[in-house]
Amino acid sequence: MYVILVYDIKEKRVAKMLKHCRKYLNWIQNSVFEGEITEVKLKELVAGARKFMDEEEDSVIIFKNRDQKWLDKQVVGVERMGTDNFL
Amino acid sequence: MYVILVYDIKEKRVAKMLKHCRKYLNWIQNSVFEGEITEVKLKELVAGARKFMDEEEDSVIIFKNRDQKWLDKQVVGVERMGTDNFL
Numbered sequence: 001m002y003v004i005l006v007y008d009i010k011e012k013r014v015a016k017m018l019k020h021c022r023k024y025l026n027w028i029q030n031s032v033f034e035g036e037i038t039e040v041k042l043k044e045l046v047a048g049a050r051k052f053m054d055e056e057e058d059s060v061i062i063f064k065n066r067d068q069k070w071l072d073k074q075v076v077g078v079e080r081m082g083t084d085n086f087l
Numbered sequence: 088m089y090v091i092l093v094y095d096i097k098e099k100r101v102a103k104m105l106k107h108c109r110k111y112l113n114w115i116q117n118s119v120f121e122g123e124i125t126e127v128k129l130k131e132l133v134a135g136a137r138k139f140m141d142e143e144e145d146s147v148i149i150f151k152n153r154d155q156k157w158l159d160k161q162v163v164g165v166e167r168m169g170t171d172n173f174l
Contacts, residue, residue, distance in 0.1 A: 006093060030095040032095075032119075032148065046161075053164055056164075058165065059164040060163040061163075062161040063160055064159040072152075074133075074151065076146070078142065
């Protein structure tokens with residue numbers, strides 16, 4: 001399964017969330033990740049995130065697609081993919 | 088066509104980008120939009136955004152899907168959809 005994950009997290013928890021998501025997906029922009037993941041691994045990702053999220057304040061949205069070939073991606077401006085190596 | 092649009096824009100241009108994107112798509116999270124849009128309208132959105140973006144600093148990623156039914160959306164934590172009415 002191909003997913004896009006976006007989060008909106010209070011600043012004090014951002015570093016933790018970033019580190020957590022990068023174990024499972026590719027970081028492509030500030031608070032945006034994408035990648036192939038199994039249903040089991042995605043559950044693990046969400047359960048792990050819930051442990052430190054404040055669900056009254058923070059938000060994570062996951063868009064799931066059965067097949068990546070149905071998605072086409074257009075990037076305008078800076079491509080952030082390269083920054084993945086810097087953290 | 089169903090799209091997800093995410094942006095990472097320097098703060099001084101964020102308000103402008105938000106206002107611009109909301110003319111075309113639904114605002115669902117901090118810097119995330121989704122919705123049905125035609126190819127022509129999407130080109131208009133991108134051309135409009137390019138007028139005030141700094142393409143050395145700012146980034147917009149658009150994920151395109153032919154058919155929304157292939158996408159499944161999971162929200163963890165706060166649902167921000169309601170905030171759309173406040174601005």
